[in-house]
Amino acid sequence: MSIWNAPPTHVDVVIVGGGLVGSSLAYHLADRGIECCLMERDVLACGASGRNDGQIILETADYYTNMKEVYGSPEAFKILTFKREGQKGTDALLHEMGDHPGLAYHQAGSLTLAFNDAEAKLIEKASREMERDGFAVQLLDCDQIESRIQTRRFAMGKLDRYDATVNPAEMTRVIAAEARRKGALVFEGCPVTEVGSGQVTHKWGKTECEVVILATNAYTAQLMPEFENLVYPIRGQVLASTPSDVRIKPYGCITNFGYDYWHWTPEGRIILGGRRFVDEHGETGYEDLINEDVQKALEGLFGEMYPQLGELEVDHRWSGTMGFSKDGKPLVGPIGGDPTLLCAVGFTGYGLGMCWSAGQALAEVLNDEKSPLTDILPIFSPGRFSN
Secondary structure, eight states, rough: TTTTTTTSSSSEEEOOOOOOHHHHHHHHHHHHTTTEEEEOOOSTTTGGGTTTTOOOOOOTTTHHHHHHHHHHHHHHHHHHHHHHHHHHHHHHHHHHHOTTTTOOOOOOOEEOOOSSSSHHHHHOOOOHHHHHOOOEEEHHHHHHHHHHHHHOOOOEEEEETOEEOOOOOHHHHHHHHHHHHHTTTEEESSEEEEEETTTETTTTTEEEEEEEOOOGGGGHHHHOOOGTTTEEEEEEEEEEOOOOOOOOOOEEEEEEETTEEEEEOSSSOEEEOOGGGGGGGBBBSSOOOOOHHHHHHHHHHHHHHOGEEEEEEEEEEEEEEEEESSSSOEEEEEEEEEEEEEEEEEOOHHHHHHHHHHHHHEEEETTTOHHHHHHHHGGOOOOGGGO
């Protein structure tokens, strides 16, 4: 490699991983004048950041009431606050970009839809709790749902008007481009083979630094084997239909306790993912595989929701590997208590909704800032698994 294309031999911060979280980190560090270098082994957004269905949503599939039971009410509130603040930051940046080609950012809101009676009860209960704690949502009946997304499959659901849909791969590239404009160095095709305190080894040699941050999500254990039992590679299947004359507002839709999700695009495509329960054991690992059974189940779900639209014409099929954490919360902070070796991984399918706040919070910590986000950050500390 020529000297013009090689990564630097020294930089303040090295970020490993060029997905949404890595790009967000580069943006927020560069915005504070911190010298940083992002290294991506392939191209930006080549992993789950460019393979999900593109929803920026607040509530997780566990529902707010379940989160309170598992984590306690104060921590559940902090998790949603952390995500909402990230949504606000993302929205501000993407609105600054204007009509960026290919970004397809639409803040139409999200619909959490009851697949059965049990889910309906959870949605009702969680909505009451969210409203009480200041997260505005609206319950909808079947007619109100049909008026929005042209299906009567769901008896009820809730609307969160602040949620959005986007082309996640383009969003990653946009944030990385803004990071570059602010001074960050971004290297694609630069696989990192070893990390340690104060140094990374990569395809072209070594780079010394003050801090290393792993933004490698599902692939973290490939660099640090101790993450093997903390962040698991879980595969998701997605399909996209051919463009059509169907015109449905691009609400982010989720149902079946988070197992199924979709949105319609302005050109009349449905981007539909989920059905992992069809082959949950098989949908693990790092390989990008098309699972025919799961894909067939996705087509069946479409027919169940939209029988009036006839047979689904599929244009694209793909899969992506997500990093699911041991307890459902991401790991963001020092690894083993080492302030020079950090991570932001294990987002359990919700990295698109948390990438901005995670990047901002870590940048603030490294810049000795205090903020509402840095106050929340300790609940995501990898140190919670130290025993």
